[in-house]
Amino acid sequence: MSETHTHPAHSVRPSVLSDGTALGEIDRATWSTLHAVSPRPQPPYAPFFDANHRPEDFLVAETADPAGEVLLAGYIRLVPPTPLACNTHVRQIQGLAVADRARGRGIGRDLLRGAMAAARSQGANRMTLRVLGHNAPARALYASEGFVVEGVLPGEFFLGGRYVDDVLMGRSLAP
Known part of the structure; x- marks a missing residue:
């Protein structure tokens, strides 16, 4: 992932190995049954990056604090869905x-x-994702960017005392 995108208050760039500590902190701080199906992380914490979660699979967003220090503000992981x-x-x-x-x-x-x-730069012409049915903010964001619901696995997860759907969404990457 070589592209960098800039917004007036932040920029998006490919991740590097040294981002791991900050990304682990963001990951733990944002953990919620709204979007996570794995248990809440507990100390001792595993490294953010490992053989299956490599820096090159991530883009990160950077922002500057009031003193001008650049801080990581978020991440997205983008991978092939299968090795086929x-x-x-x-x-x-x-x-x-x-x-x-x-x-x-x-x-x-x-x-x-x-x-x-x-x-697109990697030659892909389609993008997919899975989102929990009760995660209305994420679903709205994805829909606003052209993703459509392509399938639903009803009650796929039991989270917070209730069954939650697994929603499959996708979109074409054609211009």
């Missing part, structure tokens, strides 16, 4: 998080748009 040659034209979003302090500034949208641009 017949599926190389598809990229899948497998994680999107924005730090609480940076919400409401268009960072999630810019990360999503950056991921679509990166997927």
